[in-house]
Amino acid sequence: MFDLDRWQEIYHVLRKNKMRTFLTAFGVFWGIFMLVIMLGSGNGLQNGVTQNFGDMATNSIFVWAQQTSVPYKGFSRGRSFNFENRDADAIRAGIPEIKYLAPRTNVGGFNGSSTAMRGLKSGEFAIFGDYPDYNLIDPVNITQGRFINDLDIKEKRKVVVIGKRICEILFEPKENPMNQYIKINGMYFKVVGICTSKRTGEQASQENQRIFMPFTTLQRTFNYGNAVGFFAVTAKEDAPMTAMEDKVISLLKKQHSIAPSDENAIGHFNLKKEFDKMTGLFFGIRLLVWIVGTGTLLAGVIGVSNIMLVVVKERTKEIGIQRALGASPWIIISEIITESVVLTTFAGYFGLAAGVGLLELINWLLTKSGANTEMFVHPGVNFNVAVTALVILVISGALAGFIPARRAVSVKPIDALRYE
Amino acid sequence: MITLQKIHKSYVTGQNSLHVLKGIDLEIKAGEMISVMGASGSGKSTLLNILGILDNYDSGEYSLDGIPIRKLSERKAAAMRNKLLGFVFQSFNLISFKNAMENVALPLYYQKVSRKKRNIIAMGYLERLGLKDWAHHLPNELSGGQKQRVAIARALITNPKVILADEPTGALDSVTSLEMMDLLQEINRTGITMLIVTHEHDIAERTQKTIRITDGMITEIINN
Numbered sequence: 001m002f003d004l005d006r007w008q009e010i011y012h013v014l015r016k017n018k019m020r021t022f023l024t025a026f027g028v029f030w031g032i033f034m035l036v037i038m039l040g041s042g043n044g045l046q047n048g049v050t051q052n053f054g055d056m057a058t059n060s061i062f063v064w065a066q067q068t069s070v071p072y073k074g075f076s077r078g079r080s081f082n083f084e085n086r087d088a089d090a091i092r093a094g095i096p097e098i099k100y101l102a103p104r105t106n107v108g109g110f111n112g113s114s115t116a117m118r119g120l121k122s123g124e125f126a127i128f129g130d131y132p133d134y135n136l137i138d139p140v141n142i143t144q145g146r147f148i149n150d151l152d153i154k155e156k157r158k159v160v161v162i163g164k165r166i167c168e169i170l171f172e173p174k175e176n177p178m179n180q181y182i183k184i185n186g187m188y189f190k191v192v193g194i195c196t197s198k199r200t201g202e203q204a205s206q207e208n209q210r211i212f213m214p215f216t217t218l219q220r221t222f223n224y225g226n227a228v229g230f231f232a233v234t235a236k237e238d239a240p241m242t243a244m245e246d247k248v249i250s251l252l253k254k255q256h257s258i259a260p261s262d263e264n265a266i267g268h269f270n271l272k273k274e275f276d277k278m279t280g281l282f283f284g285i286r287l288l289v290w291i292v293g294t295g296t297l298l299a300g301v302i303g304v305s306n307i308m309l310v311v312v313k314e315r316t317k318e319i320g321i322q323r324a325l326g327a328s329p330w331i332i333i334s335e336i337i338t339e340s341v342v343l344t345t346f347a348g349y350f351g352l353a354a355g356v357g358l359l360e361l362i363n364w365l366l367t368k369s370g371a372n373t374e375m376f377v378h379p380g381v382n383f384n385v386a387v388t389a390l391v392i393l394v395i396s397g398a399l400a401g402f403i404p405a406r407r408a409v410s411v412k413p414i415d416a417l418r419y420e
Numbered sequence: 421m422i423t424l425q426k427i428h429k430s431y432v433t434g435q436n437s438l439h440v441l442k443g444i445d446l447e448i449k450a451g452e453m454i455s456v457m458g459a460s461g462s463g464k465s466t467l468l469n470i471l472g473i474l475d476n477y478d479s480g481e482y483s484l485d486g487i488p489i490r491k492l493s494e495r496k497a498a499a500m501r502n503k504l505l506g507f508v509f510q511s512f513n514l515i516s517f518k519n520a521m522e523n524v525a526l527p528l529y530y531q532k533v534s535r536k537k538r539n540i541i542a543m544g545y546l547e548r549l550g551l552k553d554w555a556h557h558l559p560n561e562l563s564g565g566q567k568q569r570v571a572i573a574r575a576l577i578t579n580p581k582v583i584l585a586d587e588p589t590g591a592l593d594s595v596t597s598l599e600m601m602d603l604l605q606e607i608n609r610t611g612i613t614m615l616i617v618t619h620e621h622d623i624a625e626r627t628q629k630t631i632r633i634t635d636g637m638i639t640e641i642i643n644n
Contacts, residue, residue: 005522012517012539059499321513322473325574326502326530409494414474417513 008097010339024307025347027300032348032389036295036355038244038379040288044362045380046282051377054198056138057100057234058275062247063252063268064230072259081256083228087217090255091231095247097239102134103215105229107222116211117183118170122329125166127184127211129218129229137232145178145193152214160184160218161193163208185221198203200377241272297396301344305400308340313402319408319418329409336408340401341394348393352386421582421613422448422471427480429466440466441477442636448615450581453608455624456617458633467587467633470615472505472584473497485581502530506575506612510587512567512576514559520546520566521555524573529577538577545573549603573602576612583607585616589596589623599627 028217068079106128107114113124135147145161152159162170171177181188188304197207219225235244249266252258258265312319315393340383359379364374407414429441440463448454458464469475470482473489482489485504492500507513514523519566521542528538546555549569568588575583585604590599601623608614616627624630625644630638 004520004535005526008518008522108469167636233529294474314432315514318515322526323498324472324507324513325499326498326578328530330495414469414498417474417509 006335006338009335010342013315013339014343020307020310021343023069023302025343025350028208028297028344028347028393029300029351029354030295030406031297031300032351033291033355034296034391035389036352036386037358038289038293039286039381039385040355040359040379041376042252042282043381044359045285047377047379048200049282051198051200051205053275054112054138054203056271057136059237059239059241060137060232060234060269060271061241061248061268062230062232062271063248065256066265067266068258068262069074069264070259070262071259072262073257077259080256082226083231083252083256084226085228086226086229087228087252087255091233091248092253094251095244096408097235097244097247098233099236100133100136100232100234102130102137102232103228103230104131104134104232105129105215105224105227106217106383107218114184116166116170118180123169123209125163125209125211126206127213127218129215129224130212131215133185133231139198140195141198143194143196145191147193147195148212150216155157156216156220157214158187159213160189161195161212162191163210164194164196165205165208166379167194167210174346179239184211185219213326241270247256297392300347301393301396301400304340304397305403306346306378308336308401308404309407311339312336312408316408316411316419320413320419323409323413324417332409333402333405337398337401340404341397344393344397344400345390348397352390356381356386364375421448421452421485422615423481423483424471425481427467427470427477427482429463429475429477439463440636441470442482444633444636444638446631446638448613450613451608451611452629453526453605453614453627454493454616454629454631455627456615456631456633457619457621458584459619462633462634464617464633468584469587470614471582471615472507473501483494496532502527502578504581505581506578506580508571508575508588510590512559512564512571512591513602514567514570516559519556519558520551520562522568523559523570524577527574541577542573545577546570549573562593568592568596569601569603571608576607581611582613582615585601587618588616589618589620596625597623600611602644 060324065081065083068075068081069077071077084104085103087100092098092101106126114127115122116125130148131153132150134150138303141162143164147161148159150158160182162182165179170182171180177191177194182191195212197204199207213221219227231248233244233248235241245268249268250260252266253262253288256265323333359381362379422445424444427444428439429442430437430439444467456464456467466518470477471484473492484500487500489500515526518526521539524542524545525538528541533541543552543555546552549572551569551573552565554562554566559570562570583604588604589600592600597620604614604616605626616623616626618624628644630642630644631638632642
């Protein structure tokens, strides 16, 4: 197998027609190159979109109050209402499939802000009133200290968890914000934790400028009474999401005397549904990539097989001599197959290396330029896929060599010897 | 060494069938040196190919060194050719990208002899044939006589029982042809059975027996 004579032979045959060897190898090179690039890009897209979801529990729904659109129980249509603290208790009591329930209220509209000050420094930030559970549904990274806890809620403590960017704005670079006080709406709050976003791009920079305080504290500080901004609900692992969503909504409708037929009164968002759509989409993309990629690869391999047929034909006489001298069919076959495998493997390896190299380059450029890469993060193929592709290449190289090899030994030695 | 009984062979191309060998009976004893003569198309090359297990025959019996040669698998045939037979061709049939030494060593490669060992053996044979200085030359750097010597060295390297030569002097000038015959006779004296197909009388005269083939049949056996 590793006798020098065999390699000498392979080297000689491949060198004899460099252009042909190159073009053949290029077919395989291109096949695997495209496969790697497409798979890598698909992964990049998927990583990007998945990271947009942050580390959110994907079996979550979100519900918020809008305006009614159907008159009911003496109320006219177009009525505004708020969710209230009692709704949280009702949901908890009425729907056993719920794993986490977190009411949240934020100050001044959805993306609104409030001024926070410390000494002479100040900034406008979004303020969120949260329950501890919220950090299990749509989490942030706690880099220092802690998130809101149950005692904070119960005692309505004046504590806050602040985003990374806020530290940079309100504090000196070397200062540790932990246990310092910041002034919001004329009141002093103690910093008990610092957090960073788990998302990327624009969403991350927004999240890094948030202040989180206990839900109950926020209600009192900003005079919100019992009002709740929205509910985030996570189902237990095996509970059917859509059914739970319907249950939550109809329960809330009952709580607030809203017509069961009113589709507009309660806004809702089912993350699971969106996530499933995405998953389906990426499955489709990946399937397409594999079909196209393996097709291209197959074309390359057929090219190799073709060229091996030509090589075998050209070498008919030489093979005849070898057989006259006592080369068994197996030696001839394995020689040709080795040749084909060497050619495919080399070309394939370079294609793989070039593909991975290009993906790394793109990755590096994306990171370096700091471009807004929300939709495209860490393109790359995993190691197993690369190894699988290489194994497929070796096998297909062997198959590509097998047909010509069979042809080489199917003729009588004398006919091969006489061939001109 | 070689026994042929009623060997028949025809070539079929489409509708036509060409009866080339029409019942050949032949016995060649070990150590004999025999020439086969005949006009082109008489079947002498076909006979040689059958003897060399390069081609099959339709009916009759052929035994080589006591072994019946009939419907052998190609693997077995290759092994027999490798161990028992040596070939010398008119057109030398050297492999162009291997040097003289590697060409000579090739049959040992199929016996899985290590490269180092078979190259040493090959050098020994080349030295015997006076080609030591040409061992690392490629075939196209050698003269016709030198090429044929390399081919003979290659035929000898496996220590065969029979050497089959198909017009070994056909591509050589007369002086070189005579040298080649001296060499073949010398080899024959070491006990190797030799069968030479030729159409030159002075070559045939230097063998012990000449077999004349006409139209697929042995018509004459001359003791020289």
